[in-house]
Amino acid sequence: MITALEERFPELPASLLWKTELLFRGVRYTEALKQAAEEGAAPNFWPYAFREGLKTRYIPVPYLFRIDGGAVARVRVDDRSECFVRRKEDGRYVLCDSRREACEIDFVKAHKWQSFRTSDGATQFEAGVEQLGDMLVVNMAPGCEYFRMKDAAGQSHRCSFCAYGRFGARSAALGQVGGRVAPDPTALKRLYEVLAAAVEGGEARHVYLTGGSMSDPALEVERFLPIVETARRAVGGRLRVTCGSGAVDPEGSRRFREAGADSCCYNLETWDAETFRTACSGKSTFVGRQRWIDGLLGAVEVFGRGNVASAFVAGIELLPPAPGMPAQRMIESIVEGATFLMDRGITPLYSPLWPVDGTAYGPEDGLSPELFLRVELEVYRLRAERSFPVPSWLICRGCSYMLLEVDFDHAFGLAGAAVPVS
Ligand code: SF4
Numbered sequence: 001m002i003t004a005l006e007e008r009f010p011e012l013p014a015s016l017l018w019k020t021e022l023l024f025r026g027v028r029y030t031e032a033l034k035q036a037a038e039e040g041a042a043p044n045f046w047p048y049a050f051r052e053g054l055k056t057r058y059i060p061v062p063y064l065f066r067i068d069g070g071a072v073a074r075v076r077v078d079d080r081s082e083c084f085v086r087r088k089e090d091g092r093y094v095l096c097d098s099r100r101e102a103c104e105i106d107f108v109k110a111h112k113w114q115s116f117r118t119s120d121g122a123t124q125f126e127a128g129v130e131q132l133g134d135m136l137v138v139n140m141a142p143g144c145e146y147f148r149m150k151d152a153a154g155q156s157h158r159c160s161f162c163a164y165g166r167f168g169a170r171s172a173a174l175g176q177v178g179g180r181v182a183p184d185p186t187a188l189k190r191l192y193e194v195l196a197a198a199v200e201g202g203e204a205r206h207v208y209l210t211g212g213s214m215s216d217p218a219l220e221v222e223r224f225l226p227i228v229e230t231a232r233r234a235v236g237g238r239l240r241v242t243c244g245s246g247a248v249d250p251e252g253s254r255r256f257r258e259a260g261a262d263s264c265c266y267n268l269e270t271w272d273a274e275t276f277r278t279a280c281s282g283k284s285t286f287v288g289r290q291r292w293i294d295g296l297l298g299a300v301e302v303f304g305r306g307n308v309a310s311a312f313v314a315g316i317e318l319l320p321p322a323p324g325m326p327a328q329r330m331i332e333s334i335v336e337g338a339t340f341l342m343d344r345g346i347t348p349l350y351s352p353l354w355p356v357d358g359t360a361y362g363p364e365d366g367l368s369p370e371l372f373l374r375v376e377l378e379v380y381r382l383r384a385e386r387s388f389p390v391p392s393w394l395i396c397r398g399c400s401y402m403l404l405e406v407d408f409d410h411a412f413g414l415a416g417a418a419v420p421v422s
Contacts, residue, residue, distance in 0.1 A: 009373055013411045016404065018095065018102050019073045021083060022065060023402060024369040026076035027095070032087040033061040033077065041107035042114070042131055048077045064108035064133055064401050067095070070410070072108060072133050072401045108133055111204065116197040118190045126173050127190035129198070133399035134205040136198055136239075140183045140191060140227050141176050143167035144212025146282030148178050157282035159269060160321050160360040161313050161353060165212045181214065181222050188230050195234035206393060207231050208265075210244040215286050217295070220245050221252035225259050232260025240393045247287055250298025257302050263393055264299050265309040268292050271337025275322040279360075296346055305345025309394050312337070314375050315353030315367035321360055327371055331378055338379050342388055349395070350375055351402055380408040389414045
């Protein structure tokens with residue numbers, strides 16, 4: 001399969017194409033994955049489901065590949081994939097397809113602090129903390145109010161691609177109650193203890209705070225302020241803290257900064273106005289596109305150029321509930337948005353539409369790897385023209401497990417600067 005990408009993108013290095021292949025098509029299960037998990041690889045949230053007759057056995061597999069000692073990619077097990085992992089006699093792992101050994105790989109290890117328990121015996125998950133490569137992702141309120149709120153037709157206001165903002169076991173474990181703004185005090189205390197233990201371990205490099213949305217940007221500020229403050233107190237000056245809330249007004253960004261945030265990431269999800277209105281109903285109805293963009297621009301005034309980012313889902317422009325458009329028009333829209341944002345000191349990041357159960361999209365609706373690489377190439381050219389690498393506070397080679405921007409910057413020598421353009 002990778003041959004098609006090699007022929008289409010001869011200018012891209014093989015390791016980048018292999019990462020793309022892994023992200024889109026995964027690997028089929030082999031015993032080598034089980035061995036890696038047994039030997040200390042950070043565990044995947046989705047173990048491999050091995051079916052024996054009517055019974056299903058769940059086998060732990062690793063969470064993240066490291067390709068050729070550098071780029072990381074999520075481990076997605078799909079038995080339809082041509083690719084698989086083989087262990088050599090000397091213990092090293094190689095990624096293969098049916099014709100060849102592609103490259104050496106290993107797996108990101110679980111950080112030492114993962115076995116830490118808080119003073120009341122809670123795990124990291126009950127404190128809302130996950131290890132993603134060298135990033136600590138904090139999600140104290142996974143339930144998103146847009147899932148609970150309905151329009152006149154009885155449809156929820158959630159984003160069309162999102163299945164992770166539901167209220168459920170995860171939000172319940174964190175004491176999150178629908179409609180309540182303040183994070184649970186017990187969960188905040190646990191968060192402090194887990195982050196303090198993690199920072200002592202010395203393996204983490206940055207902290208990213210995220211969560212489901214409130215119905216009003218003012219409430220979003222009140223929700224996130226105690227989380228920012230707790231994270232800063234726990235990590236001191238040793239780790240970068242980024243606030244990944246919904247967009248807030250400039251005064252809200254200023255309060256985030258005063259509480260200890262170094263940077264922020266307010267995800268607009270799509271640049272095209274009609275796609276935003278139809279596919280991001282909650283963001284459009286309760287914040288609005290212009291206010292979201294103004295929130296990003298206001299954040300630049302507060303945090304400085306190069307310290308503000310916004311993530312996008314490439315591909316939602318093409319399909320309902322968006323009105324739809326041809327692929328070339330989508331690329332033009334993405335380039336227009338990326339140009340606008342970069343020229344104002346904001347980093348845009350793109351992930352492809354990955355259809356998941358329970359969203360507006362079927363299994364075949366995802367963006368193709370070829371089209372995603374075309375998007376990435378166009379946006380890379382914009383970064384290169386402006387000497388504007390993806391800042392390492394936001395995402396780096398150690399945590400960019402589902403994105404390609406950092407790998408493009410690295411491949412073409414643009415990586416490294418923490419603060420771009422002035
Ligand atoms: S704002 Fe959208 S993407 Fe974020 S949790 Fe809510 S529905 Fe999901």
